[in-house]
Amino acid sequence: MSDGWTYLNAGERAQVPERVSSAVSRAFRTAPLQAHTEMSSGSHSRAQVPGGAVGAQITASARLAVADLVGGRPDGVVLGPNRAVLLHTLSTAMSRQLRMGREVVLSRVDDPANIAPWLMACDLYGAHVRWAEADLSTGTLPEWQYGDLVTPDTALVAVAAANAHVGTVTDVAAVAREVHRRSRGWVVVDATAYAPYRVIDIDAWEADVVAVDLAPLGGPEIGALVFRDPTLPAQLKLMDAARGRHATVDVEAEAERRLRALEVGGHAPGLLGGVPAAVDHLANLDDAASGTRCRRLEESLPKAESYMHVLAQHLVHGLQSLRGVHVVGLDGEFDEPFSYDSVERIPRVSFMVAGLDAATVGRRLVANNVIAQVVPLEDSALLDQMGVAEQGGAVCVAMSPHNTAYDVDHLVRVVAGLV
Structure with missing residues (x-):
């Protein structure tokens, strides 16, 4: 960016x-326009119906x-x-x-x-x-x-x-x-x-x-x-889909x-x-991907996720090195935290900072030009059950293909300044 x-x-x-x-x-410009209708030719060609937008x-x-x-x-x-x-x-x-x-x-x-x-x-x-x-x-x-x-x-x-x-x-x-x-x-x-x-x-x-x-x-x-x-x-009951009583189904x-x-x-x-x-x-994230859109998705997404997975691992390692930072779902009640790869995950990470609610952490991140999601307490039944509400919420980091290791390091440096 x-x-x-x-x-x-x-x-x-x-x-x-x-x-x-x-x-x-x-x-937005073209939607109201009339679609161009090509003239059909030959006895087996299908004539297009005019009048479509x-x-x-x-x-x-x-x-x-x-x-x-x-x-x-x-x-x-x-x-x-x-x-x-x-x-x-x-x-x-x-x-x-x-x-x-x-x-x-x-x-x-x-x-x-x-x-x-x-x-x-x-x-x-x-x-x-x-x-x-x-x-x-x-x-x-x-x-x-x-x-x-x-x-x-x-x-x-x-x-x-x-x-x-x-x-x-x-x-x-x-x-x-x-x-x-x-x-x-x-x-x-x-x-x-x-x-x-x-x-x-x-x-x-x-x-x-x-x-x-x-x-x-x-x-x-x-x-x-x-x-x-x-x-x-066809099993649903919808008023707009009502048909005549004696209509053929x-x-x-x-x-x-x-x-x-x-x-x-x-x-x-x-x-x-x-x-x-x-x-x-999404399908074109891998320049080498070819074929149909479905085929390109099958080739591009695993490579993109592999890249973002490494970034998420890097983020977790950085946050876990900071005293007073709790990574939700990874830092349990045991002496040693769970590995990021201990269970199957997409590259999303939520964390809390001891003594600070999520809104305060979010404001400090914004003050340092970092945008992460402050999760409202009502937006996640899981986080609520995991005790996040008692700590004032959590901050969620969601990786995108445009993110880099520098982005992750920048966030970790800002969080380090809070503990």
């Missing part, structure tokens, strides 16, 4: 690549980009302002599934965006809530507990692929296998923290729905839900209507124009 600031807050507000801002600007093409491109990001299908993509709004709409539409006598399993490692909508829906429709608990020494979510939590009455299991603040990764595939073995419930995975660092494969995860926000990727303020089976929404058409009904309020094509650019940015 050339503005003199050190940005280590990608989880809260990622920097926007130039190609994304340019794409958004271009989309460029905005419709932009929306279709955004769906395709999100599908490539998670390994899904474009016809299973629902777009909206953010994942919290989309998950709220989805939970409201699941009145049949979340009725009294059914159960929902939530986890403590999730953000409020994947907890609050389900709690509200269960309170409204009568389903019973059960909780998957984290290992408070590391912040991991043990998958074995789902064998006890999931029953034939389980309607839905919501889980995060990775914790946004501690960085611990959940074995989503193991959780989903247990859920599908014991019930007919849906598995809804929040992949927002995971997506900037690792390849998502919705089929390998066996997730029924994947939720993701594009802003942490450097994209616009857009969220998406991706259904692994695009016909799954076409499962695929019904699912399509209900998918679109989840997109309450329509789209902002100008913002959607930045979605393909954001996914392309």
Whole structure:
């Protein structure tokens, strides 16, 4: 970055690549325009239907980009302002599934965006809530507990692929296998923290729905839900998708209507124009990557994460060398702290400084041109259970590909001046 600031807050507000801002600007200009229609020729050519706007093409491109990001299908993509709004709409539409006598399993490692909508829906429709608990020494979510939590009455299991603040990764595939073995419930995975660092494969995860926000990727303020089976929404109850009493049921058409009904309020094509650019940015992090966008993501993301993983290790070593600094999920009650690689993590690190609340630490960092995320006490059930609230909160560092070892050293030097 050339503005003199050190940005280590990608989880809260990622920097926007130039190609994304340019794409958004271009989309805002062109979305209202009429799409150019090529004349068809030959007896086997398909005549294009005139009258479409460029905005419709932009929306279709955004769906395709999100599908490539998670390994899904474009016809299973629902777009909206953010994942919290989309998950709220989805939970409201699941009145049949979340009725009294059914159960929902939530986890403590999730953000409020994947907890609050389900709690509200269960309170409204009568389903019973059960909780998957984290290992408070590391912040991991043990998958074995789902064998006890999931029953034939389980309607839905919501889980995060990775914790946004501690960085611990959940074995989503193991959780989903247990859920599908014991019930007919849906598995809804929040992949927002995971997506900037690792390849998502919705089929390998066996997730029924994947939720993701594009802003942490450097994209616009857009969220998406991706259904692994695009016909799954046919089970939802949506007022906007009502059909005639005696209408013939076409499962695929019904699912399509209900998918679109989840997109309450329509789209902002100008913002959607930045979605393909954001996914392309991730796919092109490795200049040597080639092939389709999915193939380039598979090549680029592991290399980028390996680089950021080294930076996170360097940060942890630096912070652990300072007396009075506690790295959440790594510095337990034992004489020796845990290794950063003791559990699987994405490059996110949260820490506390003895005698100072997180807001004070954040202000001191800003005074030295370092931007990190001060985690509000209500934003993480996991941090609350790990005792962070008692210490006045935590500061979270989220790595991005543009970060360097100098950025990490700068933050450690500033923190060293506080202890």
